[in-house]
Every structure is written in structure tokens, then in C-alpha cells.
Amino acid sequence: MLGRDPVPGESPVILDEYANTSSAGSIIAFHKYSDDLKPGDLGVICSFGAGYSAGTVIVRKLH
Numbered sequence: 292m293l294g295r296d297p298v299p300g301e302s303p304v305i306l307d308e309y310a311n312t313s314s315a316g317s318i319i320a321f322h323k324y325s326d327d328l329k330p331g332d333l334g335v336i337c338s339f340g341a342g343y344s345a346g347t348v349i350v351r352k353l354h
Contacts, residue, residue: 314338314346321350328352 293301303320305312312319317338328334330352337347 314340314344325352330354 303324305316305320305323309316309319315338317336321334321336325334332352334350334352335347336350337345339345
């Protein structure tokens with residue numbers, strides 16, 4: 292996705308603060324680390340749970 296190997300700090304990490312949040316972790320991470328989105332920007336939130344369950348949503352910042 293980056294076109295290169297990521298460096299430490301580029302991936303949002305919440306496990307150290309919230310422990311195991313299951314699939315809610317992606318929503319918590321998005322809330323904590325989405326301040327740099329500008330109006331009109333698109334984002335993808337994808338979560339994986341037990342039993343191969345998965346959910347994805349595309350979001351757009353309105354204002």
C-alpha cells in the first residue's frame with residue numbers, strides 16, 4: 292500500500308492502551324488517528340473477527 296516497508300510509528304497501534312478489543316479495535320484506531328483527514332478524503336475501515344468474519348466500510352470526511 293505504501294510502496295515501501297513501513298517504519299515504526301506509521302501504523303496506528305491501540306493494543307498497548309486498550310488491550311484486546313476484538314474487531315472494535317479498528318473503530319477505536321480510526322477515531323484516535325483520523326484527525327489529518329481533510330474534507331472529501333476517503334478512508335477504509337476493515338475489521339476481522341473470530342470465525343473468519345470480516346466487515347469493511349468506506350468513509351468520507353464531510354467537514
